[in-house]
Amino acid sequence: MSEPTLHEVMRRLGLRLESAALEALIKESTRAKRSPREVVELLCESERRARDMRHMERRQRQSKLGNFRSLDEFDWSHPTAIDRALYESLLTMDFVGRRANVLFRGSVGLGKTTLAKNLGQRALERGYTVRFTTLASMLADIARPESPMLQARRLRQYTRPDVLIVDEIGYLPFDARAGDVFYNVIAGRHEERSTIATTNLPFKAWGGVLGDAASVVALIDRFSENLSVMDIEGGTARGPRGAATAATTASPPKRGRRR
Numbered sequence: 001m002s003e004p005t006l007h008e009v010m011r012r013l014g015l016r017l018e019s020a021a022l023e024a025l026i027k028e029s030t031r032a033k034r035s036p037r038e039v040v041e042l043l044c045e046s047e048r049r050a051r052d053m054r055h056m057e058r059r060q061r062q063s064k065l066g067n068f069r070s071l072d073e074f075d076w077s078h079p080t081a082i083d084r085a086l087y088e089s090l091l092t093m094d095f096v097g098r099r100a101n102v103l104f105r106g107s108v109g110l111g112k113t114t115l116a117k118n119l120g121q122r123a124l125e126r127g128y129t130v131r132f133t134t135l136a137s138m139l140a141d142i143a144r145p146e147s148p149m150l151q152a153r154r155l156r157q158y159t160r161p162d163v164l165i166v167d168e169i170g171y172l173p174f175d176a177r178a179g180d181v182f183y184n185v186i187a188g189r190h191e192e193r194s195t196i197a198t199t200n201l202p203f204k205a206w207g208g209v210l211g212d213a214a215s216v217v218a219l220i221d222r223f224s225e226n227l228s229v230m231d232i233e234g235g236t237a238r239g240p241r242g243a244a245t246a247a248t249t250a251s252p253p254k255r256g257r258r259r
């Protein structure tokens with residue numbers, strides 16, 4: 001039986017540096033006549049960078065941020081009113097350390113989702129865990145008719161991340177049960193983790209799209225207790241069709257008859 005290679009031994013010890021990278025490190029260290037201590041230090045640093053990259057890739061997948069425009073592509077001149085200084089202060093991630101919340105509010109086509117996702121990306125780069133979801137997707141996921149144990153497990157997927165981004169509050173109507181599920185998410189994160197939300201509605205209209213659930217008042221109270229609000233005004237950037245959509249979403253959508 002042949003002796004394991006150095007790379008195989010390192011793998012068994014839990015090190016994950018790629019074989020090619022290890023060989024390159026040894027070759028360069030030999031050429032530079034580095035001391036054993038310097039070689040070990042370089043090896044440790046290379047392993048740390050490799051682990052950081054893998055952790056980032058895993059957190060990126062779990063975040064479900066998907067594809068989005070970077071801030072370099074964002075047209076700050078399009079909205080007629082937007083607090084850019086507030087947004088730049090949010091990019092420091094100080095609000096995450098304070099377990100505070102953020103709300104982007106305005107009609108469709110003004111970049112609310114883009115700005116929210118870029119905050120999420122910055123949080124990932126700072127080492128935080130992030131989860132992006134639309135309100136509709138989250139409520140449908142948690143409220144699936146399964147055992148209470150499975151529902152509790154799915155609820156934790158939204159209460160545990162350091163930063164939760166809930167998109168499109170106010171775009172679709174829900175019943176009171178869904179409103180209570182949303183309350184459970186916000187209550188589970190209150191004063192523990194940060195929540196970022198986007199909406200086209202003022203707080204007073206949230207009850208209308210959450211089935212007039214009795215828990216909506218408490219939901220808003222907890223979410224707004226430590227909150228930075230970024231109101232964005234202007235016309236949609238999505239063309240004539242988007243402009244028509246913006247006009248229809250300025251007021252709460254009508255709900256169908258509850259069953």
